[in-house]
Structure formats: C-alpha cells, structure tokens
Amino acid sequence: MTSFMEKQPGWSVTKSACGMETAFIADFTHNATDSTPVISYNAEYDALPGIGHACGHNLISVCSLTAAVATATAMIEFDIPGTVKIFGTPAEEYGGGKIKFIDAGAYEGCDVSLIGHGSYGQTHASARTTAIKNFNVEFFGREAHAAASPWEGINALDAMNIMYASVAALRQQLMPSDIVQCCVNQGGTVPNIITGYTSAAFAVRAPTLGRMNELYDKISNCVKAGALATGCKFKISILDTYANHIPNQVLAARFRDNMIRVFGEKMLSIDEDYRTGITGASTDQGNVSWVVPSLHPMFNVDNPYGAGPHTKDFAKAAGTREAHDSAVLTGMGLSVVGVELLLNPDLLAEVKAKFDDDINKAKGELTSSVNSIKSFADLEVTE
Structure with missing residues (x-):
C-alpha cells in the first residue's frame, strides 16, 4: 500500500x-x-x-x-x-x-x-x-502432591472452575445485548499435581461503553469469588478497551x-x-x-x-x-x-x-x- x-x-x-x-x-x-x-x-x-x-x-x-x-x-x-x-x-x-x-x-x-x-x-x-474490553485472568495457588498431601496445595484450577461457574450463573441476569466470551488458556499440566496456576482470556461487550464497564465489574466479582473461595491470589490484566x-x-x-x-x-x-x-x-x-x-x-x-x-x-x-x-x-x-x-x-x-x-x-x-x-x-x- x-x-x-x-x-x-x-x-x-x-x-x-x-x-x-x-x-x-x-x-x-x-x-x-x-x-x-x-x-x-x-x-x-x-x-x-x-x-x-x-x-x-x-x-x-x-x-x-x-x-x-x-x-x-x-x-x-x-x-x-x-x-x-x-x-x-x-x-x-x-x-x-x-x-x-x-x-x-x-x-x-x-x-x-x-x-x-x-x-x-x-x-x-x-x-x-459494541464496546469491548479484552482482559486476562490469572489465578496463583500452590502446587502439592495430589494424592500424598493435597491439603498442602492451593488449587488454582478450583478457582478457575468457581469463577467460570459464577459467570455461567450470572448470565441469567444479563441483558440480551450483553456478551461475555471466555477461553481457558491454562488449566494445569498433570492430574497428580495440585494445579498451582491457571489463566483465561475474556472479552466482554455491550452496546455502550458505560454498560460494558458495568459488565466488566460483574465479571471481576466472579474472579474475586474464585480467589476468595480457594485462597488463591489473582491478577486481572486489561489488554485493551474499544468504545462503541x-x-x-x-x-x-x-x-x-x-x-x-x-x-x-x-x-x-x-x-x-x-x-x-x-x-x-x-x-x-x-x-x-x-x-x-x-x-x-x-x-x-x-x-x-x-x-x-x-x-x-x-x-x-x-x-x-x-x-x-x-x-x-x-x-x-x-x-x-x-x-x-x-x-x-x-x-x-x-x-x-x-x-x-x-x-x-x-x-x-x-x-x-x-x-x-x-x-x-x-x-x-x-x-
């Protein structure tokens, strides 16, 4: 060109x-x-x-x-x-x-x-x-032997599951024009290790920038729920925000x-x-x-x-x-x-x-x- x-x-x-x-x-x-x-x-x-x-x-x-x-x-x-x-x-x-x-x-x-x-x-x-926000979510737990001493671990996969289930439950209360997209990028490696790290990519969309920000706050609470329930730490990294x-x-x-x-x-x-x-x-x-x-x-x-x-x-x-x-x-x-x-x-x-x-x-x-x-x-x- x-x-x-x-x-x-x-x-x-x-x-x-x-x-x-x-x-x-x-x-x-x-x-x-x-x-x-x-x-x-x-x-x-x-x-x-x-x-x-x-x-x-x-x-x-x-x-x-x-x-x-x-x-x-x-x-x-x-x-x-x-x-x-x-x-x-x-x-x-x-x-x-x-x-x-x-x-x-x-x-x-x-x-x-x-x-x-x-x-x-x-x-x-x-x-x-639509307006969109792309962001990554990470959960940080602690690895342990999944059979010998699982109680020593903090399961980041459980945090991911709770977050995902919370988002799924949230959908009933969303507006028809709200869009939530997610894919799990990392969910663990082998079953005999308590998963110490997981990550997912999100995109949330809505017809206006204001509504999209409200939707992002709702998803953020789902992330916090997963961390609170499991004892994991978490990180939300905002990649970009496109306005409507x-x-x-x-x-x-x-x-x-x-x-x-x-x-x-x-x-x-x-x-x-x-x-x-x-x-x-x-x-x-x-x-x-x-x-x-x-x-x-x-x-x-x-x-x-x-x-x-x-x-x-x-x-x-x-x-x-x-x-x-x-x-x-x-x-x-x-x-x-x-x-x-x-x-x-x-x-x-x-x-x-x-x-x-x-x-x-x-x-x-x-x-x-x-x-x-x-x-x-x-x-x-x-x-």
Missing part, C-alpha cells in the same frame, strides 16, 4: 507511523490553509490467525485507498483546497492500532474519519458496534443519499438503517468516533459459501472480484462525502454540531470522564 501511494501524484508517505512498524500515514494537500478541511480515511489490513482475511480487512484497504485517491483527484481537477489523509492502522483485531494513533495525536486537526467494512446482507450507512462506535448521522445521510443518487444503489431509510445497523462485533474505530466525527458503513460482500465474517468461507469471499468491486464502490461513495465536506462549510458545521451533541450524551452515560477511554495500557492487579 505504501508503494502504491508513493506513486500517486502529490502524496507523501510516512512509514512506521505512531511508533508502529506496520503503520503508515499518507498525506495529500492542495492549496490548503489552516482553515481548509482535513478529511481522513482509515485503512485496515490485519488478518486473523489461521484463516487469513476472514474479516475482510483487505477490502477495507481497497475501500479507503479508493476513497482517498478519488478525493484527491477531484481536488486537483476542480481546484478544491484542503487536505486528505490515509491512516494505515494495523492490529484492529487485537492491539488497537487506531488507539495508538489517537494517543499519538494523529487525529488532531482532522475534521472527519471515514472507513468502510465488508460484511454480508444489507448495506448499512450508519453501522453501530457512534456513527455521525449527518455523514450517514449524505453517504446514503449519494449511494442512491450517484451510484443507483438500494439503501434503507436513514431511520431504519440506524435501528437495524447494530452489530455485536467491536472495532477500534469506535474509539475514533469519540474524538472525531466518524462514518463506518458496512457494505455487502456476496458470499456463495453462505458464511459470515471470521470464517474460512468468508475469507474466500473476501478474495473475489465481486468483493473488491463492492469495496471500490463503497470507497467512491465515501469520496463523494469527502468532496462534499471540502466544498460545503455549512455541511461540515452540521456534522460537527451533531458530533458534539452525540458525545455529550455519551459522556452523560459514563460514570467517569470520556478521557478514560484513551488510557488503554492500564494494568489492574488485585490480590
């Missing part, structure tokens, strides 16, 4: 951006001043272990590069002043590349952030995603209208689109949407194999010509939005006013400052 962008007229490319070897920033300016808009597009390209581009991030790159180059081409041809940026953001699945961009101040000065993601079914202009994506409805309406008017696409009404555009999945674009107005349409990837993202069959579908054509079409739709924002200061002002209103409402739902979502390297250790 960097080689491609370096060949485009007027573009400059910064590799290894924001402290990440595989990140990049590509910039284009045309008669820009301090007051002209800055349109940014996010490109993703990380794959899933063992199954490749089963989330279609290759298509996100196609979409964003198409959008950015098309926007820049229009700026040259019609002498439209402004700036376009592509942020090459790695590690969306795990690691939060966009969060590192936020922490480095990359989005400061950007007026909007646009990105498109392949999925299946109806194209949605205003996709909403807040789609800017002004941007969504422009994208929808342009896809119909310019490209002849069939789209839902903006109200129905928002109502049905929620997904249980999560993305670090959610964090971006809390610091700059964001648009994250989900476009259809025709899948003859009949499976959705995070499957081998979807990886096959994401490699087809039809999927790439859909990504290009969505990128062109995003570019029209970008050009409109460059040309229409009133539209951009409306976008920003909607953003301010949305974020103020979202802040009101949180018990702590919105700035807390920017601290993603925190490590909670409790004994």
